[in-house]
Amino acid sequence: MNAKTADKIATGVIYAISGIVALILISMLAFILIRGVPHLSWHFLTSPARAFEAGGGIGIQLFNSFYLLILAMLISFPIALGAAIYLNEYAKKGRFTSIVRTAIEILSSLPSVVVGLFGFLIFVVQFGFGFSILSGAIALTIFNLPLLTRSIETSLAQIPNLQREAGSALGLSRWETVIHVILPAAVPSIVTGVVLSAGRVFGEAAALIYTAGQSAPALNFADWNPFNISSPLNPMRPAETLAVHIWKINSEGIMPDLNAVSAGASAVLIIVVLLFNFSARKIGAKLYKKLTSA
Amino acid sequence: MVNNSDLKPVSEFITEDKPERYIHDMSTDKHEIAISTKDLQVYYGDNLALSEGDLAFERYKITSLIGASGSGKSTFLRSLNRMNDSVATVKGNIMYRGLDINKKAIDVYEMRRHIGMVFQRPNPFAKSIYNNITFALTQRGHYTKQELDEIVETSLKQAALWDQVKDELNKSALSLSGGQAQRLVIARALALKPDILLLDEPSSALDPISSAQVEDTLLELKNQYTIIIVTHNMQQAARISDYTAFFHMGKVIEYDLTRKIFTRPKVALTNDYISGNFG
Numbered sequence A: 001m002n003a004k005t006a007d008k009i010a011t012g013v014i015y016a017i018s019g020i021v022a023l024i025l026i027s028m029l030a031f032i033l034i035r036g037v038p039h040l041s042w043h044f045l046t047s048p049a050r051a052f053e054a055g056g057g058i059g060i061q062l063f064n065s066f067y068l069l070i071l072a073m074l075i076s077f078p079i080a081l082g083a084a085i086y087l088n089e090y091a092k093k094g095r096f097t098s099i100v101r102t103a104i105e106i107l108s109s110l111p112s113v114v115v116g117l118f119g120f121l122i123f124v125v126q127f128g129f130g131f132s133i134l135s136g137a138i139a140l141t142i143f144n145l146p147l148l149t150r151s152i153e154t155s156l157a158q159i160p161n162l163q164r165e166a167g168s169a170l171g172l173s174r175w176e177t178v179i180h181v182i183l184p185a186a187v188p189s190i191v192t193g194v195v196l197s198a199g200r201v202f203g204e205a206a207a208l209i210y211t212a213g214q215s216a217p218a219l220n221f222a223d224w225n226p227f228n229i230s231s232p233l234n235p236m237r238p239a240e241t242l243a244v245h246i247w248k249i250n251s252e253g254i255m256p257d258l259n260a261v262s263a264g265a266s267a268v269l270i271i272v273v274l275l276f277n278f279s280a281r282k283i284g285a286k287l288y289k290k291l292t293s294a
Numbered sequence B: 001m002v003n004n005s006d007l008k009p010v011s012e013f014i015t016e017d018k019p020e021r022y023i024h025d026m027s028t029d030k031h032e033i034a035i036s037t038k039d040l041q042v043y044y045g046d047n048l049a050l051s052e053g054d055l056a057f058e059r060y061k062i063t064s065l066i067g068a069s070g071s072g073k074s075t076f077l078r079s080l081n082r083m084n085d086s087v088a089t090v091k092g093n094i095m096y097r098g099l100d101i102n103k104k105a106i107d108v109y110e111m112r113r114h115i116g117m118v119f120q121r122p123n124p125f126a127k128s129i130y131n132n133i134t135f136a137l138t139q140r141g142h143y144t145k146q147e148l149d150e151i152v153e154t155s156l157k158q159a160a161l162w163d164q165v166k167d168e169l170n171k172s173a174l175s176l177s178g179g180q181a182q183r184l185v186i187a188r189a190l191a192l193k194p195d196i197l198l199l200d201e202p203s204s205a206l207d208p209i210s211s212a213q214v215e216d217t218l219l220e221l222k223n224q225y226t227i228i229i230v231t232h233n234m235q236q237a238a239r240i241s242d243y244t245a246f247f248h249m250g251k252v253i254e255y256d257l258t259r260k261i262f263t264r265p266k267v268a269l270t271n272d273y274i275s276g277n278f279g
Helices: A003-039 A042-046 A059-090 A095-109 A112-126 A133-157 A161-169 A174-202 A242-252 A258-292 B073-080 B108-114 B129-140 B145-158 B178-191 B208-221 B234-240 B258-263 B268-274
Strands: B033-044 B047-053 B056-058 B062-067 B089-096 B115-118 B196-200 B226-230 B243-248 B251-257
Touching: A003 A258, A042 A059, A059 A095, A059 A133, A059 A174, A059 A242, A059 A258, A095 A133, A112 A133, A133 A174, A161 A174, A161 B115, A161 B178, A174 A258, A174 B129, A242 A258, B033 B073, B033 B226, B047 B073, B047 B251, B056 B226, B062 B073, B062 B234, B062 B268, B073 B089, B073 B196, B073 B226, B073 B243, B108 B115, B115 B178, B129 B145, B129 B178, B145 B178, B145 B208, B178 B196, B178 B208, B208 B226, B208 B234, B234 B258, B243 B258, B243 B268, B251 B258, B251 B268, B258 B268
Parallel strands: B062 B226, B062 B243, B115 B196, B196 B226
Antiparallel strands: B033 B047, B033 B056, B033 B089, B243 B251
């Protein structure tokens, strides 16, 4: 076989493999969307679930998913940012740094169900938070922290060293340079990473089953006092999320239209995650453009 | 100039009457010295990158540092405002205004406001042109909008960039061309009103026209600043500098008035280098 034929065959094989990967994704998405989208309606998206009769929605679960996501991001982003700044800007090769790096690697490879059970034992039981948004948000933080840290660290590492030199040559301290020069320049890529990780967190179920709970008590959307038990903002109430809801109705649901609810909820979940993924790049590109032109 | 490889280097037949090193004695001529070094040694790990770097730089003059790659000239320059602190060990004294600024107790951030630096590749911040210049100022001091406007205008004029950007000061600095960006970086350094400006091959990443503009800028600046410039371009050194120091293998081989170095170098090695026999 001559080199030219070999190259052609190799190219064909590589194309085929990439095609198969794309095909798997597309057929999966198509399957979920085709099954689910017909069940979507404003009523379905906004009304509470029903346990025994048909016609329930996913309104509360949808709200819970977003609220948990926001809380989890509020907790995990500052920690991840601090860790990433340390690792990329300050860390010298040494024992402490390698311990931190190893810890992050191990944390990121923990199965999320293990994180969930850990959260159950520590936050739900030991700390007495109960099945609550707070327990769930902390569990999601543990799940999200390593990936977010690494993503921010990569964003910082992409900023050329010339920028750091420019800062120190102007008599700025390392801290001033990081805060006012490096971080702003890294914002587009950091935002992309945050939104991508938000998509991952949004779809997480296993870590939440034992922490945020599997029930979605009725909420009073007129009551925004976070201390009232029926307030949507109360962080101490149990909060079944969309992903947990899908898992739950498929394993023990008894409503007559459970297939329709499951399909519709899955479609919503997929659509939101896709929105996160597409907007991540869009927002990042837009921010970068704003930074470089204007 | 003959550049035939069959010819022996000049150094091989003039050995006896030529010195190994020649350092122009700056103390006898009653020069005003802006900055000087004594027994400067720089180590990268255990590796001695620079030894015997004893030089004194005259105020309001341009001094070029020339030499082949790896000769220690950039290392020397970056040691002057302690940009090497994090990567190297620098021993010896660097005297600036009667103070040894290579001491631990020195506030390097304050010192670098007196001894500014411009790098090989333009490195403007991802900020507007205006903010690139004012940013380091406003981090430390309080200025009115009017004062800042004036500083921006003056420093951009000094760097010969004002006319090109005066209508788009709020534009991102990343949108500038390489030559403009390099002059913005010079303006940014000038805004801090430094005494001394260190430049590490400031025009080697630029096209010839931009490069010539940067040279013109430096000649203009000489009246108010002491300029030390590392350059690979010997024509550039000859064109703009008053003094030239030739570095070789981590040592200063010859330091003299530029016209003397380029017309009648005292050390054979210098002659070999400037006539293109190595490097």
